[in-house]
Amino acid sequence: MERVNFNDRVAVVTGAGQGIGRMYALALARRGARVVVNDLGVTRDGSGADTSAADKVVEEIISAGGKAVANYDSVATMSGGENIVKTAMDSYGKLDILINNAGILRDKSFLKMTEEEWDLVMNVHLKGAFCVTQPAVKIMKANNYGRVVFTASISGLYGNFGQTNYGAAKLGLVGIMNSLKLEVAKYDIKVNTVAPNAWSRMTADVFPPEFEEKMNPQFNEPMVLYLCSEENKVSGNIFATGAGWYGRTAIVSGDGVCLGDAKRSISVEEIRDNFHGISNMDNKREHDSGLGMFEYMGPLLS
Template sequence: MELDFKGRVAIVTGAGGGLGRQHALALAARGAKVLVNDLGGTLDGSGGSASAAQAVADEIRAAGGEALANGASVTDFAAVQAMVRQAVDAWGRVDILVNNAGILRDKSFAKMDMEDFALVVQVHLMGAAHCCKAVWPHMVEQKYGRIVMTTSSTGLYGNFGQANYGAAKLAQVGLMQTLAIEGAKHGIHVNALAPTAATRMTEALFPPQVLDALRPEAVVPAMLVLAHESAPTRAILCAGAGTFEAAHITLTQGIHLGLGADVPEQLAARLAEVTDRAGEQVPQSGAAQGTNEVGKALAARG
């Protein structure tokens, strides 16, 4: 099955360079009309110019595709709403949102200013939330939508010097989990992509041969799968160097210990049983945790 996007309208944020540019080009090459959003700021989020977004939109048009440029900051909800109106006014709908915009303010937590913590959360988490909120009524009305969050291995598993980035990136997974549940009855699928790619965010971290393997375009197939009509929902796909994995947030079977005075000591002594991954599940919603706990409690009484 060829992944075709003819007739679809996509918004890609942070698409003026790196991974976002590759996402925009790939969607356009497969037939989507693409609104290319980029603030055009530096890696740390300072400054701004619409020229980066315009250059990618021009590149798409030169190849025979349809594209618009937009320079909104995803931290500005009014500007994000105007961005979505720009796409709807031009093309009548919005089918796909790829939340790719982001910045870095890396430092060890001991040395990190809380202003830098807050700004990274503002761009990654609130930026994604603003974009989702702005497209949501359109997707509900048309009974169709595909939203791709950009999470990170740092959010899923941690990375030294990136407490702010990791917190914001895992928060996008939390947003994805609930939006996927709420969007299901409206035909809206919401997923997350954890890319490993050599962009200006990562180019100083790797030797040349690794940088070559980690070309941004190697991540794009996972985005296309998550943005397509055939996409799953509530998936976390990891991608880099042409390799693809899935990440899961799981719940172990656990044990019931009751309410006795010595439960803290029992829990400490039997913690290995609690963390034993045999028979773990991927819950379909947060209710699964309570269901498991109450079920074990009632069974213990019986």
Template sequence: MGKIRFDDQVVVITGAGSGIGRAYAHAFASRGARVVVNDLGGNRDGTGEARGAADTVVAELAQYGGGAVANYDSVATVSGGERIIATAEDHFGRVDVLVNNAGVLRDKSLLKMTEEDWELVVNVHLKGAFCVTRPAFALMKKNGYGRIINTTSGSGLYGNFGQAAYMAAKMGVVGLMHSVVAEGSKHNILCNAISPVAASRMTDDVMPAEILEKLKAEFITPLVLFLASQVNRETGMIFNCAAGWFSRTAICCAPGLCIGDAKREITPEEIHDNWMAITSLDDAVPLDSVVDSFRFMTSLF
């Protein structure tokens, strides 16, 4: 195949003022895209704001000649999300690709987490993805084309200590992806999620320097560019990516075991006695929708 290009396409990237988002912006722009660089310019914990981060990236992207514009709105409000997408529409007339990348961290154990901590993290990661996706989806539906990449996390997918709000939000992002898949596929709007591990301000004090050196943000961009391209036909998938490693992960359902019917009572003792069969993941498969999960129950009706 030829080189994947984004000539005449408009890409909106949230949280693009540094780290992975900045790497995305450079990668898309170097392949012909016009880029909206959104960044509130706040600190990692969600406090503060400044325009310098987004402006710096826009200046860097000038070398590619495709066009770039900064946006400084917070993703965490409906009006902010609408203004982000309006920036793309006002300057470039359309939106072809949305990368939901903005994020903050306030890591605390469950009992130490305050309502303010919870709301800030969930608002940026989950509500923020909704607030930007909704107006972008409307434009994509109108144009009959769109690619959306959501950012989940291994913490949400598999669990971690001291990140209750972050984990809940990152699993919520997967649910939002499924909604876009269900409603967008017939309009040629595809949505996938990535779970990246890369050196950024989110991880710079979490891992040793020698590890961070191998986790360049640029190692994440090839997968994102492919998923955002016209070549891609996959939707509703979740991918791990780090240090040049790429892997699909999935929420699966196993056949399980039917141990009763509507004619008699099922006891908790029977659950105990059949626990191995009930919890086995043998022959587990990913499902395309909740309707598919019912196919394991067909023998009951």
């Protein structure tokens, strides 16, 4: 079996000082990539800073014969994102791969959540992905090649108690992907999203103790590495992973019901009486862009 390799590729992994991010950085380096290990070294809730987290991963990579440099910038500002990308350019002269993995948690039930807890999570996960991806994609576009992976969560895709801030930020990343994939398609830049599940400091109080061995972070690694590889040709997809299971998930729509046209208004009672058909998902479909929704409205627009 031919080995997937990243020889002559340069990768940036944000939040790579611990957990899943560390796994990605080590695996990419083992397969030939030169890696920028970004980590501010904050605690799970985003407080503090410790550069040793990124330094230790870099040391691991170098001691194993690989190539890596550390970066300690925050992803949550454009200057930080630009500096992360600049580290790759200054050290290795290019950038081929970006894994947006940095994240924090400020879990709280919706009615008890503060504005600060909302903003901190949105800034790191959603704004942070924008701040790093924009300068990275500029480089990739110039080189006519790139692979970008966003890290979403099943909390964003399907919900989780006490994580409205986290879930909103994570589903927002899917929104970035859906539009970005269209803007960069002609430059051989593939943009995908993963929703990984693993035992880590982020989930230690979410999963039961018996899951620690079964939810090894390594199980998420091969899916992400494949999406970062030259062999991968898909873009705009979401993949959920965990415990050795891998599956694609998607936002879909049903056929719906055409109730009228421009010549008359629609009443609330018509919605009520047709609600079963409107809600029916028997013939669900995906769409490559928002324009796909107009397929359903065709008879009313012609």
